[in-house]
Structure formats: C-alpha cells, structure tokens
Amino acid sequence: MAVAMKKQTIGDANVAPHWHAKAKEIQAYGSVIEDMPHRLSAKVRAEMVGKLNQLLADSIDLRDMYKKHHWQVSGPTFYQLHLLFDKHFEEQVELVDTIAERIQLLGGVTIAMGGDVAQISQIPKPPRGKEEVPVQISRLLEAHKIIMQQCHDIAEAADDAGDDGTNDMVVSDILRPNELQSWFIGQHLVEMPLILDK
Template identity: 85%
Template sequence: MAKGSKGLKSAPANDAPRWHAKAQEIQKFGTVIVDMPHFLTASVREKMVGKLNQLLADSITLRDMYKKHHWQVSGPTFYQLHLLFDKHFDEQVELVDTIAERIQILGGVSIAMGGDVAQLSHIPAPPKGREEVPVQISRLLEAHKHIMQECHDIAEAADDAGDDGTNDMVVSDILRANELQSWFIGQHLVEMPLILK
C-alpha cells in the first residue's frame, strides 16, 4: 500500500464494478416489518398490504393495457385515442407508484416484476395482436370497473381496520382517477351522428 499525502496508507484503486452479487432476500414477499414506528398492528398492516398488492397488480395490468392500445390503435379516431391512451398510461404510472409506496409505508414488499404481476392480476390479459377500437375500449372499461370495485372493498376493509391512510389513498387517489378515466374513454362508445339531418 502506498503512503498518502498525510502519511495514511490507502488501498489501491479498484475501479472495476462489483457485479454478480448474490444474497438472500432481506424481506419475503407477503410479509411486513413487525417492529416499525406505525400505530397499526402488524396483522392489520399485513392484511392491508395483501389487498394493496392485488390492487397494484391489477393497476399495473391496466397501465400496460393503455400502452398496448396506444401503440396498436387504428381507425378514424386514431389521433384522439392515441393521445388519450398515452395520457391515461402516464396517469396510471403515477397511481401505480402511489399504491407501491403505500405498501412500503405499511412495512410490506410491493409486487414489481411483469411475470409476478401476470400471475397475481385478476384482469385478463389481452391477446398479443391488434384489436378493433371498441374491443380495446371495452377491455379498458372492464379493467377500470374491476379496479373501482377493488377500491371500494379496500376502503371498506381499511375503514373497519382503522387504516385511515389506505382508505384515503384508495378513495381520493385511485378510485377517483379510475372513475374519470373510465368516463373519458367510455364516451368514445356513445353512438352519435356526426351530421344532423
């Protein structure tokens, strides 16, 4: 080892990245940190984390459906729906982050990887190919309806458990945003004449 400018020995520089690191998980999925500064008991937090991870998986599925339909939309309403689907995707990205952060706040582990999400989600995956616009919109509306029902059920369970933070989040952030998005895309299925006779 070489002497530094102040007489201290320093280790030789090693600018090679350390990769291929292996370690055990520090927290298993489905568990919560037991001893943490939170007023809710570990059993309440674990129950809420389970419900929120289901909502997260379904919201990630909806988010990704918006991007798929953004890429694959076609027809006379292409421009409007192409932009709207991408706007809703961006909004769902924020909602997904909000749910994942709530799970972490409660001491849980958020589901994150696509394969894990696909296994957990209750929203059916669309086919890989392109579908007609009314089918794309119908799929999105069904997914929104499912998530809105989940929000209602979680809010009720959170209220019963005294989990005001989760109750507020699912109603104020997730439910209201899904209601609004559902209304926006649902209007594209209303049959209206373009020209009055």
C-alpha cells in the first residue's frame, strides 16, 4: 500500500523534486547569441550554424543507420560486419558530438531530437525491415557521400567567411573519418573469389 509523503524540508529548502517545471525556450532553434566573445560576426556564425545543423542531422541519421545495420546484418560476413558496423557507430557518436559542440561554441542551438532530425535529414530513409548486406552497405556509402560533400561545401564557405575553426573541424574531424569509414565498408562490395583457380 502506497503511503503519501508530506512535503519534506530541510531548513528552508524543499527537498521534493520539482518535476512539473515548465518555461519558455531560452534560445530559439535557428538563432545565435548576438553578443558573445567571438571574433566572428553573428551573421557569419548564424550561417555556419545553419550548415552545421544540416551536417549534424545527417550525421545523426548515419550514426543510427550503422546501429540499425549492426542489429540486422546477416549472412556469411555477419560477424565481421556486425563488429565493423558497431565500431563505426561508436565513431559516429563522437563525430556527432564534435559537430554539436561546434554549433554551441558558435552561439547556436543544436538539432537533437529524432523527429526533428528526420524532418531535415537529406539521407534517404531506409525501410524498417531487414535488407541484404549489399543494400545495407550501399545505403551507408550513399550517406557517407552526402556527408563528405557537405563537409567540402561547409569548408569552402567557412574559408570564405574566415571561420578557420569550422573549416578545420569539418575537414580534419568529420571528413577524414567519413572517408575512412566509407573505404572500409566499400571494400565489402568488391567481388573477390575466396579460392583462386590455378
């Protein structure tokens, strides 16, 4: 039988959790903090934040696609791909965090929730069901291609705007790992006999 507890206080402090808190947003999505100690203007930061949020949404989608395929992979290469997809998922977790932190550093608000990501992602949505390995890999390669193109475009725009930090991040921290992951999974589509005829 549940017993109702009286309001608990210690001195003047109420120790019961305030779990029905409601308030207005403190910063709207799509905005940047105007007055902050950053050398870039609010206009440049807003432009970069918009581009980075698109990259973030697509990277979140790619990250989650790796986990989907990790769970649903089957066939003769199951073990290798099961491990590889999970390794790439973990690496994408770090890339997503890197992009999100750059957005916050520029005074922006990161896209974060799955439903919001789904609305703006440019990566084609896979079906809920299981697909054959070559299709899974092809989907991942297409997603990597989209993200790598975005990295190039953002790096170019950041360079033009004098945003060295964003330029460096998208090239060094996002583009290069995506290139490497793309190469690793792409090699699984190379047609190579297991036994050579003599």
